[in-house]
Amino acid sequence: MWFDWKTLDAFLGVVALLIAFSSAFYTWLTSGSRKNTEAIAELKADMEHQETRLDRVETKLDALPDRDDLHRLDKQIEGMGVRFGAVEDTLRAVQRATERISDYLLKSGGKQ
Structure with missing residues (x-):
């Protein structure tokens, strides 16, 4: 035979190991972006709250003499x-x- 099963098994093991490491690395890289997305969402909610408060203050200031x-x-x-x-x-x-x-x-x- 021109190929060996043991060589193929070792090669597929290395490929599986590379896939596992690359998926773990990808998960590690994207976990920070998910945390950032959550932090950005919280900041946007806080900003909207502050804008609402600012609108109320501006309305009251417009009514002042x-x-x-x-x-x-x-x-x-x-x-x-x-x-x-x-x-x-x-x-x-x-x-x-x-x-x-x-x-x-x-x-x-x-x-x-």
Whole structure:
């Protein structure tokens, strides 16, 4: 015979051993990528959560008054202060008039 069964058996054993080592090596190489895929998925979920929170904060910030709104409010408050000052002056005048009327009535004793 031109081939030997023992040689063929040894050759197939070496091929099987090479296949086993190569599949173990491939599994070892791809296990890291599976871990990375899982880590990337977790990071994406966390990023989506952070984007949702950021959207809520931006929405609330959009509802806050801006510089012009605060300036208008400041001017309105100043105007109210001026008006309250005028009302205060008027009330002082009314108080003085009331005191004078009261003094007159007390001094005259209600005589007519």
